Amino acid sequence: MRIAATLLLVAFFAASAAAQPSPPASQQPDAIVATPNRPTVTNTADTTQRGVLELEFGIYSASRQQALQGLLKFGLFRDLELQWAGNPWQHDADAHQAGVSDNLAGFRWRFLHQGKWKPTLSFQYNVSLPSASGTLGTDHVGHVVTLLASKDLPAKFHLDANLNYQLFGRPGGYDHNWLPDFTLSRQLTDKWSLSMEFSGYTRANAATPAVVQNLWAVGYAVKPRLVLDSAVQFRMAGPVPTVAYLGGFTYSIADLYRHRR
Helix, strand or coil: HHHHHHHHHHHHHHHHHCCCCCCCHHCCCCCCCCCCCCCCCCCCCCCCCEEEEEEEEEEECCCCEEEEEEEEEEEEECEEEEEEEEEEEECCCCCCCEECCCCCEEEEEEECCCCCCEEEEEEEEEECCCCCHHHHCCCCCEEEEEEEEEEEEECCCCEEEEEEEEEEEEECEEEEEEEEEEEEEECCCCEEEEEEEEEEEECCCCCECCCEEEEEEEEEEEEEEEEEEEEEEEEEECCCEEEEEEEEEEEEECCCCCCHH
């Protein structure tokens, strides 16, 4: 826990170093605005802005498990985002193992934009590439397909919902399960937000039974391109930690298309 707390402080100081004062986003032409997915399991249906390279990074800490979590995104087109995700370090005390996780590579395609009565809808695909050692990974290629929906609601509420279908690689084929989740958020001020989430997954095999979890999170926008987050996740059912803590940031690094606009 002390190591995890130290890593969190380092990550926050690194993010804060980039948080120098700047004019309001409304005064900046083509202003860069971060598009966070973290710290919830549920992802937004929106995509990273066209041309923007964005990093999500943070820690996950429970009594017997800890991890550094990373996600790198790039807005290739207005409605197409490329993704690479993985844990550069994770630790499982029960398995007596530590190291990197498997990696995920994929894309998110937004095919419907939000309107008065319609939500934003996106399709996402990720392939899981075996890169972890021992029980920290699956040792086989896997696949995840996701339907994502997001909608602004009255009174500054916002809803995100995902339905994931996951294929776990194993010798001779695949196991599979469903991962439904949703997050209800409210913008408290221009900078502060509060989120509540329910997430889980169905049974995949005897070693991977069903799980249900509940998460509460707060977010703070230091500036439009930098958002800090902190969350607490609780077990409701299944073999997962009783309580886990998350903290990190989303930072839009640069607009790589800036000189082409």
